[in-house]
Amino acid sequence: xNPGAERSxxxxxxxxxxLSNAVATWQGGEPFxxxxxxxxxxxxxxxxxxxxxxxxxxxxxxxCHGIEEGVEGLSIxxxxxxxxxxxxxxxxxxxxxxxxxx
Numbered sequence: 001x002n003p004g005a006e007r008s009x010x011x012x013x014x015x016x017x018x019l020s021n022a023v024a025t026w027q028g029g030e031p032f033x034x035x036x037x038x039x040x041x042x043x044x045x046x047x048x049x050x051x052x053x054x055x056x057x058x059x060x061x062x063x064c065h066g067i068e069e070g071v072e073g074l075s076i077x078x079x080x081x082x083x084x085x086x087x088x089x090x091x092x093x094x095x096x097x098x099x100x101x102x
Contacts (some may be wrong), residue, residue, distance in 0.1 A: 026064040027073040034098040058096040061089045072102045
């Protein structure tokens with residue numbers, strides 16, 4: 001590993017530890033920090049209100065080999081989730097995507 005990559009990995013690790021609000025595992029592996037958001041959504045259709053909860057997670061895909069939409073295997077705070085939207089990492093390897101309880 002070159003010195004620049006090692007430094008980048010340390011910085012990413014420090015940022016993750018500082019910003020994480022939940023602990024996740026991928027396919028039963030080692031735990032790591034993620035940013036987990038749960039938002040109550042309320043939408044109206046003619047004649048009836050519909051409420052739904054939307055959950056999103058931000059994480060480093062480098063820790064989750066093979067993670068993609070429709071796959072199960074992500075556990076957040078002990079609850080199993082299925083990936084519910086495309087996983088599109090940015091240039092640093094981080095992705096934010098929707099999840100639903102499995």
